[in-house]
Amino acid sequence: xxxxxxxxxxxxxxxxxxxxxxxxxxxxxxxxxxxxxxxxxxxxxxxxxxxxxxxxxxxxxxxxxxxxxxxxxxxxxxxxxxxxxxxxxxxxxxxxxxxxxxxxxxxxxxxxxxxxxxxxxxxxxxx
Amino acid sequence: xxxxxxxxxxxxxxxxxxxxxxxxxxxxxxxxxxxxxxxxxxxxxxxxxxxxxxxxxxxxxxxxxxxxxxxxxxxxxxxxxxxxxxxxxxxxxxxxxxxxxxxxxxxxxxxxxxxxxxxxxxxxxxxxxxxxxxxxxxxxxxxxxxxxxxxxxxxxxxxxxxxxxxxxxxxxxxx
Numbered sequence: 295x296x297x298x299x300x301x302x303x304x305x306x307x308x309x310x311x312x313x314x315x316x317x318x319x320x321x322x323x324x325x326x327x328x329x330x331x332x333x334x335x336x337x338x339x340x341x342x343x344x345x346x347x348x349x350x351x352x353x354x355x356x357x358x359x360x361x362x363x364x365x366x367x368x369x370x371x372x373x374x375x376x377x378x379x380x381x382x383x384x385x386x387x388x389x390x391x392x393x394x395x396x397x398x399x400x401x402x403x404x405x406x407x408x409x410x411x412x413x414x415x416x417x418x419x420x421x
Numbered sequence: 422x423x424x425x426x427x428x429x430x431x432x433x434x435x436x437x438x439x440x441x442x443x444x445x446x447x448x449x450x451x452x453x454x455x456x457x458x459x460x461x462x463x464x465x466x467x468x469x470x471x472x473x474x475x476x477x478x479x480x481x482x483x484x485x486x487x488x489x490x491x492x493x494x495x496x497x498x499x500x501x502x503x504x505x506x507x508x509x510x511x512x513x514x515x516x517x518x519x520x521x522x523x524x525x526x527x528x529x530x531x532x533x534x535x536x537x538x539x540x541x542x543x544x545x546x547x548x549x550x551x552x553x554x555x556x557x558x559x560x561x562x563x564x565x566x567x568x569x570x571x572x573x574x575x576x577x578x579x580x581x582x583x584x585x586x587x588x589x590x591x592x593x594x595x596x
Contacts, residue, residue, distance in 0.1 A: 325508070325510050325513040325514065325517075326506040326507065326508060326513070327506065327507040327508075327512075327513050327516060327578065328506060328507065329501075329507055329574040329575075329577045329578060330577075331581065332577065332578050332580070332581025332582065332584075332585075334513055334516045334517055334520060334578075336513075336517060353517065355516075355517070355520040402506065403506055406506040406508075407506075410506075410508060
């Protein structure tokens, strides 16, 4: 299968790979997996008291499209408010990376990772 | 007629795979094109369709994870969408660790030992989940079936890890 240039670029030069301290109260962690392909994705966001995402890191084990989707998402969320980040839709990710239909689930996984991270942030705020 | 009935087998997860293979051969012989050489084209077509159905049935029953999935479908257990994201944090953390373990294998001083160890770890965890699912399938209550379906999804992650390990092994021994 032919990957788009953007997917290859993110795959070969992934942005923001790594981890943030998950015990930091400002750090939110989202973990998601896809049983169909066995992909696992971890997205971490560092969120300021004003609710702005100042840093984002990811670690993904999966195919090129899954890595590219999470890499792209870390670029997109930086500098955004949590409300704006929550608006990011998988369709926008899929469109940006020109994902073929069989790889749409990779963009869904990335969207779900943002949601999972924001849920984690919320539960950290509440506790 | 469901696949178990087609093979004349009891609807149980622990089935006799040798017998399954024997019945498969017998059923396939009964619809073999040679037997229909002089039959009408309609009969020939039916035999081909039947043969393909027998094959589907065999594939679904032979592989334990596919068999579990088929049984849960027969029981009307709601199977989560394959594409839907899985969010069991503890489980996913462990999956990350296991992926990291596989990524480390190629840097090990003794690669053979590292592969052996990784295989052991994966097998033990797979077996643990598999046995639990086996018990849940035997229980066959609505709740047990739901739990079995969750475990089946987890087992698929392990199936993927096994494939990764095989690929890694091929790669390391080729170079």
